[in-house]
Amino acid sequence: MVKERWAAFSAAGEARGPLVELGAPGNDAKRGTQTGMEFIQDNIWLVLIAVVSGGMLAWSFLGPKILGIPQVGTLEATRLINQRDAVVLDVRDEGEYRAGHIPNSRHVPLTAIDSRLKELEKYRARPILVICRTGNRSGAAANLLRKRGFQEVWVLRGGLVAWEQANLPVERG
Numbered sequence: 383m384v385k386e387r388w389a390a391f392s393a394a395g396e397a398r399g400p401l402v403e404l405g406a407p408g409n410d411a412k413r414g415t416q417t418g419m420e421f422i423q424d425n426i427w428l429v430l431i432a433v434v435s436g437g438m439l440a441w442s443f444l445g446p447k448i449l450g451i452p453q454v455g456t457l458e459a460t461r462l463i464n465q466r467d468a469v470v471l472d473v474r475d476e477g478e479y480r481a482g483h484i485p486n487s488r489h490v491p492l493t494a495i496d497s498r499l500k501e502l503e504k505y506r507a508r509p510i511l512v513i514c515r516t517g518n519r520s521g522a523a524a525n526l527l528r529k530r531g532f533q534e535v536w537v538l539r540g541g542l543v544a545w546e547q548a549n550l551p552v553e554r555g
């Protein structure tokens with residue numbers, strides 16, 4: 383049952399009409415609200431995009447750890463390069479590599495690692511520092527190298543973006 387109250391009076395004191403209160407006892411108080419499941423059903427694409435993007439974000443942080451691939455920051459990376467003669471393996475696309483890369487790095491795109499594994503064989507005894515732009519693709523490349531028997535494989539945390547933010551040298555071309 384809808385509860386009514388007189389809402390206003392005219393200048394002569396006559397009632398102009400009732401005001402209906404929503405949510406009064408007996409009224410459908412849930413009208414205009416959604417349950418969680420109704421929201422998900424009505425917005426399934428939005429929910430899927432949020433779940434997938436959240437999963438990708440989580441994987442970028444947790445993926446290498448789950449796969450057991452050690453990550454190093456820029457300081458540790460420079461130590462690996464200078465003290466242990468680590469090979470820097472850049473797995474970005476050709477255009478990204480030409481736009482800027484770590485000096486003396488070897489360029490092997492992620493999509494070509496399997497087909498170019500023979501040229502990496504000569505570096506098997508040395509530590510390999512795998513880099514990409516932000517650190518996402520390098521985890522997949524490092525995992526692949528580990529599966530192919532390379533023992534000392536590291537990923538640069540934050541990729542070339544972190545390298546540039548640390549004001550470390552970058553070659554163009």
